[in-house]
Amino acid sequence: MANPIKQMMAEGKTAVGSFIGIYSPSLAEMLGHSGFDFVVIDNEHGSYSWGEVENMIRACELAGTTPIVRIVNSTQSEILKALDRGAKGIHVPQINTGAEARAVVEAAKFPPHGTRGVAYSVRAAKYGLNKGSSYLQGSNDDVLVCVHIETPQAVENVDEIMTSGIDLAFIGPTDLSVSAGYPDNPDHPELEAMRNRVLESGRKHGIPVGILSTDRAGLDRFRNWGASYVGINFTSMLYSAFTSITR
Template identity: 40%
Template sequence: MRSNKLKQALKEGGTVICVGPGVPSPELVEFLGHLGFDCIFIDAEHGVIGVERAQEMVRAADAVGIGSLTRVPKNDPAVILGYLETGTGGILVPHVNTADEVRQIMQAVKYSPLGIRGAHSGTRAANYGVTQSGAEYFDQANRETMVAAMIEEVAALENLNEILQVPGLDLCLIGPGDLAMSMGYPGQPDHPEVQAQVDLAVHKICAAGVAAGTVAADGEGVRRLFERGFQLALVSALRLLVVGARQLLAQARTEKSVTPGSP
């Protein structure tokens, strides 16, 4: 099993920039890795990424030496197991609202004696059983695999203190879009009321010794997140493409542009 550079960086108090490709493309993962991003965000909750495609994307991330974090569709042990066996560096579960739900995630992610994950040392996550014994792999997997929870509803904020007390939780990723929806401000993640709750949440998360993450639109947004105490900033590759493409088209189609056929 590979060492988890992403988990180690967060544990040491470092900051990381994670990018979501937005499409199920291993080639794009490689491209983004070569650009210098710290990790790839594989989103199996939204979109069409299944276990097989997720594994190819994790393999691409490994090939360029960056971390991977996979958001699974739901908090279900069978679903989580499939994505774990791709070799992803971490599992992120959406809509986590209680400490009991975090404990359920722990049970699904961890091997005995910490959990009930099914034992199999012949998967990609275990290097197919070639490089270490099963016992060595199970122990390392329990230490290296990240456990992350999405905090994105009012109920999660109300139960945040209890959530943060569950041992083994590595990262809380705040979802401002769903949080805004839950608070009655649909489509307004930057609403002052929403951001005030985000600030309270990140303060609690950091005080508990857990890494905090959330989304950013651009480089300035990433910088501001780090100043607020977040350690992980998640950006969208498709948004970067949209911004760059619109800028190019706007520059190319100004009134001063040369019209076709002109000398």
């Protein structure tokens, strides 16, 4: 398995990474050199152009961390652009049904397993050096397809989402708390029950579950909880470092 994050999760390890929405290849490199397993280039809430996304992917590769892109939505064009740039995976927000999740998987896979358009001239194929069935099958095996569970509706439909062909179900705790009506209480018992339901469904269907945290304490908490994949918010880490000096 060429994707190290998929390999880690298959071995029962917890992959740890950072979400970054600030365009800076240097910062992406620093995250890699600091030992993060993956970097999620956040193009949902960030302000990247596709050329900038590509440069962030290059920086991640240089520093030995796995580049993943969070796209704006589940449209086929968004998925194609991210993967053709060389992303090893995609995060797709606001997925609420099994049908939506299956459409994401199909858009991320080349035929006969999906509908992803083929161009051997793109960066992911080394601009034409990689081609044919070995490249197509290798990409289908390699790409990490992650969908976000961010609403009560998604939690209700979690079993059908888990059986859609995805590689990872990621809980977006902020969106989930807001959409469920608890924007000021992310640890409300109802939200905890929703998170537990997602985790239990993942275990039942053999699909890893991920979640977002803001600090090391959250990382330890969610790793002990059973998360196979934990993302740390970059700006939270940055502010923590700043305020450790100024306060």
